[in-house]
Amino acid sequence: MGRSWQNMNHCTRAGGRTPATLALLLSVVSCVAELAWHVEGVTIVGFYSATCPKAETIIQQEVQSRFNSDPTISAALLRMFFHDCFVQGCDASILIDPTPGNTPEKQSGPNLTLRGFDLIDAIKSKLEAECPGIVSCADIIAIATRDAVALVGGPSYEVKTGRFDGKRSRSSDANILPSPDSDVDQASSAFASQGLSLDDLVVLLGAHTTGFARCGFFSDRLYDFQGTGQPDPTMNPALVSRLKGVCPDPASGNSSDPTVFLDQGTRDAFDSSFYSQLQKHNGILRIDQVLQDDSRTSPLVSRFTETDAFFPAFISSITTLGALNLKTAETGEIRLDCRRVNPTTPNPPAIPPSPAQAPASGAPPPRKPSSPPPSRPTTTAPAQPPGSGSPPVKPHKSPSSPPPRRFPRLPLPLPLPPLPLPLPPFRRLSPPANPFNPFP
Numbered sequence: 001m002g003r004s005w006q007n008m009n010h011c012t013r014a015g016g017r018t019p020a021t022l023a024l025l026l027s028v029v030s031c032v033a034e035l036a037w038h039v040e041g042v043t044i045v046g047f048y049s050a051t052c053p054k055a056e057t058i059i060q061q062e063v064q065s066r067f068n069s070d071p072t073i074s075a076a077l078l079r080m081f082f083h084d085c086f087v088q089g090c091d092a093s094i095l096i097d098p099t100p101g102n103t104p105e106k107q108s109g110p111n112l113t114l115r116g117f118d119l120i121d122a123i124k125s126k127l128e129a130e131c132p133g134i135v136s137c138a139d140i141i142a143i144a145t146r147d148a149v150a151l152v153g154g155p156s157y158e159v160k161t162g163r164f165d166g167k168r169s170r171s172s173d174a175n176i177l178p179s180p181d182s183d184v185d186q187a188s189s190a191f192a193s194q195g196l197s198l199d200d201l202v203v204l205l206g207a208h209t210t211g212f213a214r215c216g217f218f219s220d221r222l223y224d225f226q227g228t229g230q231p232d233p234t235m236n237p238a239l240v241s242r243l244k245g246v247c248p249d250p251a252s253g254n255s256s257d258p259t260v261f262l263d264q265g266t267r268d269a270f271d272s273s274f275y276s277q278l279q280k281h282n283g284i285l286r287i288d289q290v291l292q293d294d295s296r297t298s299p300l301v302s303r304f305t306e307t308d309a310f311f312p313a314f315i316s317s318i319t320t321l322g323a324l325n326l327k328t329a330e331t332g333e334i335r336l337d338c339r340r341v342n343p344t345t346p347n348p349p350a351i352p353p354s355p356a357q358a359p360a361s362g363a364p365p366p367r368k369p370s371s372p373p374p375s376r377p378t379t380t381a382p383a384q385p386p387g388s389g390s391p392p393v394k395p396h397k398s399p400s401s402p403p404p405r406r407f408p409r410l411p412l413p414l415p416l417p418p419l420p421l422p423l424p425p426f427r428r429l430s431p432p433a434n435p436f437n438p439f440p
């Protein structure tokens with residue numbers, strides 16, 4: 001709860017001096033606005049501009065640096081963002097590692113091939129060194145994704161921040177992710193269950209303009225589509241024969257699982273070529289190709305072959321995706337290590353110091369943890385360039401964990417100091433600079 005305390009401790013410290021009453025009134029107004037953020041999970045552009053001004057720059061530099069050695073990281077982040085937000089909202093629940101009592105989202109079938117967790121660790125580590133306990137892992141994924149999209153030529157857009165990290169991550173929750181074999185009805189009803197429209201489905205699947213897919217996700221379309229013993233008739237025969245040269249027939253017993261680019265046009269670039277490829281029946285996944293073949297979605301496919309139509313729509317839909325089911329101060333936290341929820345406080349939470357006890361600087365004294373953090377389990381992080389066969393499974397290298405910090409939990413609703421009465425006559429003042437105010 002580091003951010004909760006740092007952001008709101010002035011709420012409990014205002015007043016007590018002359019002209020204390022006016023200061024107190026202003027403080028009350030600002031605290032009410034901040035409470036909206038704590039209780040409702042409001043996000044704003046530039047949330048960290050006061051508490052961690054270098055946050056977005058640090059994230060951008062780390063993404064750029066990884067991109068320089070591995071350009072495929074862009075697609076990996078974009079997919080991670082989708083899989084995080086779609087399941088339990090954008091709360092970094094996708095990052096949680098397994099523990100003896102819990103199988104997390106990242107161990108569910110659709111998530112086994114996600115990549116880039118180590119980059120999020122590296123970013124978090126830098127941010128904890130810069131401003132401890134402030135930047136949520138959920139925001140790191142959102143900002144890193146935005147930067148990754150720009151690096152491959154996609155649109156630039158602003159990301160609202162101020163998300164909290166979730167405390168729950170269950171493998172079974174991820175079953176709601178649509179299958180690559182879905183038709184439009186199946187995928188759109190899965191999207192609708194998360195508050196996303198049919199338009200969102202078509203435009204967000206445009207993310208398949210980058211990245212790759214393992215043959216195992218579509219090889220039935222090459223060899224035995226829906227039990228017919230024949231290829232999918234909606235796949236371009238030239239593509240079928242080309243892909244047969246890459247992907248083995250599952251019935252052959254060959255278990256290798258190579259990859260192919262999802263966009264057979266411009267491959268790594270984020271552009272509208274994906275949609276043009278669908279019109280040529282060169283979609284790799286069934287869910288991609290059905291967008292062209294369904295009368296409800298084909299007009300959108302046609303429209304998004306124009307970058308000028310696709311980019312603004314993508315910004316709008318990814319912003320909607322990034323606002324799904326945000327956690328609040330009550331239901332979330334600022335994780336100190338993105339791979340595990342913060343250690344729970346065994347004793348009743350400490351209450352912030354009262355105005356009389358607070359040190360003049362306003363900074364609470366550092367609190368010592370009562371127990372060391374449990375050791376972190378490791379996971380595998382598969383990564384491979386397209387066409388290179390099955391990914392070598394490398395043990396994940398955990399960055400050194402930051403020492404655990406425990407912050408006082410803020411009781412909600414917030415106890416505000418009593419108003420001294422009678423109040424002085426009302427005078428209009430300019431509001432104090434408050435970067436957390438979601439209602440500027």
Ligand code: HEM
Pocket residue numbers: 072074075076078079082113114115178179180181182187204205207208210211212213214217285287
């Ligand atoms: C109906 C919805 C979707 C389905 C069924 C689906 C399915 C898949 C599958 C099967 C892969 C291949 C994974 C692999 O081989 O490792 C993939 C890759 C990818 N997906 Fe999706 N996807 C969907 C929606 C989205 C959305 C909404 C986004 C982003 C906004 C997205 C971004 C990506 C990216 C960037 C890749 C390439 C990943 C990489 O190169 O590592 N997908 N998707």
